[in-house]
Amino acid sequence: MIPLLKRAAVILAAASFAGALVFAMLDLPAPGVHLPAAVEANMAASGVAHPVTAVLLNFRGYDTLLEVGVLLLALLGVLAVGARATPPAPAPGEPVKRMFARLAAPLMVLVAVYLLWAGAIQPGGAFQAGAVLGAAAVLLHLTGILPGWGAPGLRLRAGLAAGFLIFLVVAGALLAQGAVLAYPPAQAGRLILLIEAGLTVSLGLILAGLFLALSRDSGDEA
């Protein structure tokens, strides 16, 4: 009886909250500030031709800098929680799947490079490219070609941190000329491409790492 009552109360509360939210949104007048116009007006000085990339890496690039920090932090947390120093040997996958993975992985790297390059003028960019790289690594891992992770060595750590570090160095260096991440318009495009290239590699490694560091204990009974 009580659980039924509780359930009814929860459903009622949730429905009224969601309902109030929807009505409040329908009731909103048009906002006073119109940022898309400001984005449009400053596109020429942003160094890229795609508005979302301009917001992500120029107008609100500082958010993105901190966000890459969050991603690195999550990997640190995952590594800190794991206890094992050496990963288990990869389980051999089926030959057909391995063949598929060996063919698909280089293709995925090509797609990543394309997405990175395309991001300046159309949808795409470091995050999507990094995600594709990460997916390629996961695929190689699932087919038993790439081993899981233990504690990462120096070279891997450098790869993981490189994107963030490049971003940080650019931010700090530009501070000397006025403000954090204030690109000179003439060099904005090149600097953004440099940051994005670093991010693609590091994001790919981090996203892959989230999976590879986590999955190392799958099915083990140590």
Place this chain on the structure above:
Amino acid sequence: MTDPIAWLILLPLFWATAAFLLGPGRGARLAIAALLAQCGLALQLAADVIDGGARTHAVGGWGAPLGIDLAVGGLSALMLVLTQAIALPLAVYARAYFADGAPAVRYFWTLTGFLLAGLNALFLAADLFNLYVTLELVGLAAVGLVAAGGSARQVAAALRYLFAALVGSVMYLLGVALIYGAHGTVSLQTLAPLVDARAPAAVWIACGLMLAGLMLKTAIFPFHYWLPPAHGGAPAPVSALLSALVVKASFYLILRLSLEVFAPLAATAATALGLLGAAAIAWGSWQALRTVHIKMLVAWSTVAQLGYLFLVFPLLAPDGLALQAGVMQAIAHGLAKAAMFAAVGVLMLATGRDTLEGLAGVAGRMPLTLFAFGLAGVTLMGLPPSGGFLAKWLLIEAALTHGQWGWVAVVIAGGLLAAAYVFRVLRQAFLLAPADSPFHPVPRSMEWTAFVLATASMLLGLQGVELMSLLAAGS
């Protein structure tokens, strides 16, 4: 060129990354050196604010609302000084604490660097969405630090903490989404003149969601459930960082948002927040009186002391008394609680036990550490000349000015309860130890850092005027 606003964020990010590159467990000396520099930067910034008032730094050179601004005023400058001033001694402490290479140290320095960068970025942020990212930075770093010990209890505490932090963030984010929908901007500076008491319903809901999310992160009663296991179960330096600084960050945000942007709406919730504060004082103190674990006692004391911060809201007025009281309480409690967790960590290492019972005899063996604990306790009780005394005095003065007598009773009762749980520890420490009880020597640097932090919380009351003039400078 060397704007301290920017370097207070970039520098900890640099050393956090460098500590990661150096490898597991490394980076202690780097962190301490960098923290020294950060202390200098924070002090320089405070001096700038006293001389020149509040100012902003336009990241990317665009300026709000298109770009993101960083802003510093009296309140944020104070919080920045407090953060670096607590983090530096705790880093010295942690270096000795983790000298044996416990598993928790593997990622301690890099996680701490990210945590401090997140805190500094949060105090300097002036953009609702940017604040969301800094909240995540702080939250994930704190959870990682709690979990790094790796025991089942710590992992469970970290998970509980993570869910609270994540749900709090998403509630906050939905609030931001509604604000952007209503006003088309997330810059605090642009928003401030747009929000008034005739705000549409969506803005009210947004306010409620952001407030609820931040309360969950501040662990104010009844959202305190995650705090005691997380703060009580983590290694001592981590508990100290979390209790002294991390919960203050979300409180700071509630205070700042209700002062700067949502002032026309904030008054409606003020009394309710004050009542929750009173309930937190009662419940946290009661649990601190009951627990048998010394670290849980200190953690529950944090639940109670956070209550004082929320007593500020019903008393906020143009005279600024309540604001001063709240800031003073945040600073005094930060220093005192860092000292207390540091002292308890020393006592636990020395006796090898985590219960109050195990403390028998430490008065004779570790007088300095016990003295530090006692001094910090005096601040929590609110006896003169401590910072806690000044905070409570200002709070009582504010309550009397507005004729709200009820809050005076709460403040005095809270002080008595704090005395009761602090004396539980002191009385036990002065008992004679069983002859066969083991005792491990502890590095002196750990004892001294606890003592320095406790002394600072004690002498803070004498510097009240200077601190309050800084608070007034930017606002």
Place this chain on the structure above:
Amino acid sequence: MSGGMIFAGAGAVLFTMGLVGVVLIGPLLRRILAFNVMGSGAFLVLVGLAQRDGGADPVPQAMVLTGIVVAVASTALALALARRLHRLTGRTTLSATDDD
């Protein structure tokens, strides 16, 4: 009624569903799912509401890209902790007893 508004409304309902789930559901993997649903709801409101009059707005779109990355980072950390807890204790929920 525009497409943006429809998805903003759906987002509001998803957020509520996820919130109820996170609070009421015990098993950790499900709570993580509920958190993700909640987050997706907030993202939909952010973009949908901003674009309720049609016309793309790159600012909230960039914010959601940031949010998606933060969400996957949080999810990975939560899964790591949940798996660790399971390996140490065999439990798939948080019990009330590990508090003190």
Place this chain on the structure above:
Amino acid sequence: MSTSLAFDLLLAAALLWSAWRTLATPDIFRAAILFIVFGLLLTLAWARLAAPDIALAEAAIGAGLTGALLLDAVGALRARRDSAL
């Protein structure tokens, strides 16, 4: 009502339905699969909202990586439980 609006309504309903099933299904493996379906529907929604960047990220990260992480976790928990029996 135009067809595009009808499609949006249908898609929103599908989103809500898949989210509901994800949270209500008793079997955790099925719940993870349903979550991936939810992510793919969300990808469509982003495309409808003229946000191809988010659609790409949602497909790769939201549905893809998160889904893989979830399935892997379900597998690990099951394997451990089975071997403990």
